[in-house]
Amino acid sequence: MPKRPFTAQHRPGAAPSQPRGNRRGAERYDVVIVGAGAAGLMCAAEAGKRGRRVLILEHADRVGKKILISGGGRCNFTNRWAVPEDYQSGNPYFCISAMTRYTPQDFIDLVEKHRIPYHEKTLGQLFCNGSSQEIVRLLMTECERAEVTIRLGCEVTEIKQNGGQNNRFSIETSLATVTANSLVMATGGQSIPQMGATRFTHEVAEKFGLKVTPGQPGLVPFTFKGPDLEFCRELSGLSIPCVASCNGVRFEENLLFTRRGISGPAILQVSSYWNDGEPVRVDLLPGFDLASHLKEQRLARPKAELATVLSSLLPRNFVRAMCETPMGGTALNNQPINRLPDNALDSIAAALKAWTITPSGTE
Numbered sequence: 001m002p003k004r005p006f007t008a009q010h011r012p013g014a015a016p017s018q019p020r021g022n023r024r025g026a027e028r029y030d031v032v033i034v035g036a037g038a039a040g041l042m043c044a045a046e047a048g049k050r051g052r053r054v055l056i057l058e059h060a061d062r063v064g065k066k067i068l069i070s071g072g073g074r075c076n077f078t079n080r081w082a083v084p085e086d087y088q089s090g091n092p093y094f095c096i097s098a099m100t101r102y103t104p105q106d107f108i109d110l111v112e113k114h115r116i117p118y119h120e121k122t123l124g125q126l127f128c129n130g131s132s133q134e135i136v137r138l139l140m141t142e143c144e145r146a147e148v149t150i151r152l153g154c155e156v157t158e159i160k161q162n163g164g165q166n167n168r169f170s171i172e173t174s175l176a177t178v179t180a181n182s183l184v185m186a187t188g189g190q191s192i193p194q195m196g197a198t199r200f201t202h203e204v205a206e207k208f209g210l211k212v213t214p215g216q217p218g219l220v221p222f223t224f225k226g227p228d229l230e231f232c233r234e235l236s237g238l239s240i241p242c243v244a245s246c247n248g249v250r251f252e253e254n255l256l257f258t259r260r261g262i263s264g265p266a267i268l269q270v271s272s273y274w275n276d277g278e279p280v281r282v283d284l285l286p287g288f289d290l291a292s293h294l295k296e297q298r299l300a301r302p303k304a305e306l307a308t309v310l311s312s313l314l315p316r317n318f319v320r321a322m323c324e325t326p327m328g329g330t331a332l333n334n335q336p337i338n339r340l341p342d343n344a345l346d347s348i349a350a351a352l353k354a355w356t357i358t359p360s361g362t363e
């Protein structure tokens, strides 16, 4: 990881400001933010606009790495209809106060101010027409205008609380020591550690005696092993509308097969409610009475093979794979449909309406 000399301010565009020194020679800021993801950059820009001297410390070699992969590379930057109840939180009042003060429309206004073209997909989801890079650029421009200083490749090695009203925090980094009146920990969730996610914020909170609720990765793709993984790889890139459910919650959206397992909006959302070893149920034909349809087809075209009938409802490759080397259960019995009695058609319908798969983990 490249390390920058501490005196070389990595501050986009602007001439470096002179940080104030304190008696022990440490640089002094009003606010130090650890983590230059979406939250850290947004917080920095807002604090900077309020006249605070802000420093962001980021251990990766660039800002907003997770934003770049968000929304399949087009960043689903907000949802028109997002409300506090949509968020999981041990403290629901936090979401109410945060979303009352900053609404989805506020962010839409910001996107429009930066002339970023966007479009609405299903259910109020807004995506960039171009790429997620535009959202990173927006946040960097806002930080630049608010004269925020950003240090990349900077490891935080120790955080101490000082007594008194000023310089309440002393932050030792791989580059130097800084002090701040306010410290914001914005190191993100635990998902996708290869993108820089750590438990660092939890460790700091525990050290300062704050109550920490055990967390787990959320909004993450599921991974599989063995034959199930082969099944996913074979279908990699294929997307199917579905309802995915787990532990009493359900999400109607797309499922996407990947090289490592399954992803897509329905899966990412349900992953936040999943615990290790639990199965996930997927209705591959939501709102459709498959058992009745198969029985009607048996009368209408008795010689048609089951796979042919199903391929008019689901992607052909998926149906073929489910007949040959199925994932999460027994193979669909592919033969002329008139040879399949009612109970066989009922089981086939159940296998696709309540397709049950057990991930081996998350990304």
Ligand SMILES: Cc1cc2nc3c(=O)[nH]c(=O)nc-3n(C[C@H](O)[C@H](O)[C@H](O)COP(=O)(O)OP(=O)(O)OC[C@H]3O[C@@H](n4cnc5c(N)ncnc54)[C@H](O)[C@@H]3O)c2cc1C
Binding pocket: 034, 035, 036, 037, 038, 039, 040, 057, 058, 059, 060, 063, 064, 065, 066, 067, 069, 070, 071, 072, 075, 076, 077, 078, 154, 155, 156, 186, 187, 188, 189, 191, 192, 195, 196, 197, 198, 200, 219, 220, 221
């Ligand atoms: C596959 C996927 C797709 C997603 N798509 C979307 C989407 O389209 N729209 C959406 O709103 N959300 C999406 N999300 C959720 C998305 O991750 C969050 O909305 C957003 O990234 C959270 O931002 P953050 O700043 O809290 O955390 P992060 O983006 O994780 O940023 C945390 C930052 O802190 C840094 N950091 C960590 N530890 C340290 C340390 N010790 N010292 C210094 N720096 C540190 C990290 O390198 C990182 O830069 C998606 C998530 C995944 C996994």
